[in-house]
Amino acid sequence: MYFISIVWLTNGLFCKVLNLIxxxxxxxxxxxxxxxSRPLTILIGSSEIIMAFWILIRFKSRxxxxxxxxxxxxxxxxxxxIAPDLLLWGRLNIIYALIFMGLIYYNEFILNKKLHLQS
Structure with missing residues (x-):
């Protein structure tokens, strides 16, 4: 949960809002x-920051x-x-996205289910 939140916060705040990347x-x-593009990037980054906090408060986590x-x-x-040449790993970026999506799924629907059953 914390790692996932940090990814959203880092991408939103540092990469987009502060435009470090x-x-x-x-x-x-x-x-x-x-x-x-600049105001839209700030809007997207701000949304990612909100997502980071939403993850941390665990409200409607599913x-x-x-x-x-x-x-x-x-x-x-x-x-x-549309923009594979601008991605960090080009078209291979989609592999990392799939891994991250799998991590989110595992964290919420597998790991959290086990934790709720143990309570």
Whole structure:
């Protein structure tokens, strides 16, 4: 749970809002257009920060996990098709996305189920 939250916080705050990794804004510009890429990148980053805190407070955690998996899947398919040259590992990025999606699924639907059964 903490690792997943840190990934969202790091990507949202450092990579997008603070623009420490400019290719995130370039990806947004390529997909949504350059005219508003900076404000849209900040909006996306802010949403990722909110996601990090939502994970930590555990409110409606199953819905949260499903939303995370869907967002990561859609985002990575779009990036795979439109901006593979801007991704850290190119088209192989989708492999890391699938691993992260699997981690989210395992954490919420396997690990948490076992923890609830032990309580």
């Amino acid at each position: 400019p290719r995130h804004e370039q990806i947004v510009g390529r997909i949504l257009g350059n005219d508003f 819905i949260n996990a499903i939303i995370q998996i869907v967002i990561i899947g859609i985002m990575n398919i779009i990036e795979f098709m």
